[in-house]
Amino acid sequence: MSARVRSITLTAPRRPGGAGRLAARATWLVPPLLLAASTAGAALVLDGPQRLFGWALAALFAAGALWIALSILLPGRVERRCPACGAQALERSDPGRTHGLRCRACDFEDETASAFLLAEEQGALEDIVLAERAERRRGRSQRQVGP
Numbered sequence: 001m002s003a004r005v006r007s008i009t010l011t012a013p014r015r016p017g018g019a020g021r022l023a024a025r026a027t028w029l030v031p032p033l034l035l036a037a038s039t040a041g042a043a044l045v046l047d048g049p050q051r052l053f054g055w056a057l058a059a060l061f062a063a064g065a066l067w068i069a070l071s072i073l074l075p076g077r078v079e080r081r082c083p084a085c086g087a088q089a090l091e092r093s094d095p096g097r098t099h100g101l102r103c104r105a106c107d108f109e110d111e112t113a114s115a116f117l118l119a120e121e122q123g124a125l126e127d128i129v130l131a132e133r134a135e136r137r138r139g140r141s142q143r144q145v146g147p
Contacts, residue, residue: 044056078117078121080118082105082106082108084108085106085108087103087104087106089104089105090118091103091104091118092115092118092119092122093109095122096131097119097128098115098128098129099111099112099115100112100113100115101113101115101118
């Protein structure tokens, strides 16, 4: 063990919540969809019925329209539940950034987690995004010029 490491704390694995749980339940859809796509592609290439191409194109556009409709009707919700303690106490670490979360109830802090929905809910999102973009550009130009 390194001299800098004083102790190691093991925690119980966390169960995915919200969208993670839904995604875990929907993984069984991937193999049948891949099989259907492969079959449709093979049938089209091997001079299958011309109607198949029309049905595949219609299904593609219908899936896109359904995705847009669901995104409009069921917008993303702000998740305020702390992954460490489970309390509804998540907030942005820095009010001027769209990344970084901390919990008021415990010592949890994640500087890489997205706080975009929290920032959007609190307003003035455009100013924050433009400031972050300008900061990235300044950093990029300074690296290119360099000493």
